[in-house]
Amino acid sequence: xxxxxxxxxxxxxxxxxxxxxxxxxxxxxxxxxxxxxxxxxxxxxxxxxxxxxxxxxxxxxxxxxxxxxxxxxxxxxxxxxxxxxxxxxxxxxxxxxxxxxxxxxxxxxxxxxxxxxxxxxxxxxxxxxxxxxxxxxxxxxxxxxxxxxxxxxxxxxxxxxxxxxxxxxxxxxxxxxxxxxxxxxxxxxxxxxxxxx
Numbered sequence: 001x002x003x004x005x006x007x008x009x010x011x012x013x014x015x016x017x018x019x020x021x022x023x024x025x026x027x028x029x030x031x032x033x034x035x036x037x038x039x040x041x042x043x044x045x046x047x048x049x050x051x052x053x054x055x056x057x058x059x060x061x062x063x064x065x066x067x068x069x070x071x072x073x074x075x076x077x078x079x080x081x082x083x084x085x086x087x088x089x090x091x092x093x094x095x096x097x098x099x100x101x102x103x104x105x106x107x108x109x110x111x112x113x114x115x116x117x118x119x120x121x122x123x124x125x126x127x128x129x130x131x132x133x134x135x136x137x138x139x140x141x142x143x144x145x146x147x148x149x150x151x152x153x154x155x156x157x158x159x160x161x162x163x164x165x166x167x168x169x170x171x172x173x174x175x176x177x178x179x180x181x182x183x184x185x186x187x188x189x190x191x192x193x194x195x196x197x
Contacts, residue, residue, distance in 0.1 A: 001082070009086065014038065017065050019090050025083040026059045030180050037151065037178045037188055038066040041124060044149045044174070044192040047071050051121035054113065054143070056106040056136070061087030061099065063124055063151070068099045075118060076101040077109045107135040110143060119144040124151065131157030134164070141168035148193040153180075158189055169196050 001023035009020040012027065015035045021027045028034040041063060045053065047070035055064040058076030060083050068074045068091070076099065078084050084103045091099045102109050106125075113120075123145040125132060131154060132140070140148060148170065152158035162172055173192040180188050 014062060015066070017062075017090070017094050019060055019062060020086050020093070021060055022082045022086050024080060025086050027062070028180070033178055033180050033188075034062075037180075037190060038063055040176050040178065040190045041149050041151055042066055042070065044147075044190060045070075045122045045124065046147060047122065052118060054110060054118075054120040054123045054145070056110065056123060056125045056140075057127050058087060058101065059083050059126070061090045061101065063126060064099050064101070065091060065094055065096055067124070068096045071098065071122075074099040075113060075120070077104065077106050079103070079105050105136075107133065107139045110139045114143060121145060122147045122149065124149045126151035127157075129154045129157065131161045137161060137164045137168070141165065141170070146195045150189075150191040150193060152189045152191070153186070155187065155189060158191065162191065162193070165193060170194065171196050 009022045012019055051071050053067050053071045053074045055076040058064050058078045061076055064074045064076040076087055081103050084101045087101045170193045176190045178188045180186050
């Protein structure tokens, strides 16, 4: 990306949070419904202030920041370096000190975090339309999370990934659709998944 004129980022707000968004970074374009989506994700996360959270595919840190005030720590993972730079800046400018961001692929970074003793109580995944690759789902299943919150923009790949996770010891509790673009087929879903005991 090369800035020809003006600022290198645009700024938008979701609830009380302000976000800088650089070229190539993802941001939901329906802010009122996005807040509802993230509030549902926060509800499903069931945080009490004691949990360590991993936010896979964290982008510019939107979900991470929504969860940080109710978590002990949040670790965001994203493969796009510019988005991670935005996430770090967004955390700093919103006064959030318990959110850390890591550049890399989820299936590589998550095992590395666990090897460092960072064991997520809750994992949030918000993958692109193609869903999670099999190696990502394997990494999620081998993590110690009792609870996964899956945010999806594609019901077809969501169904595929949920089938894989249920075969790896998880149970789907609830699916909440959120209509992001009325009168179109674009629906986001938030899913609460827990590990079978």
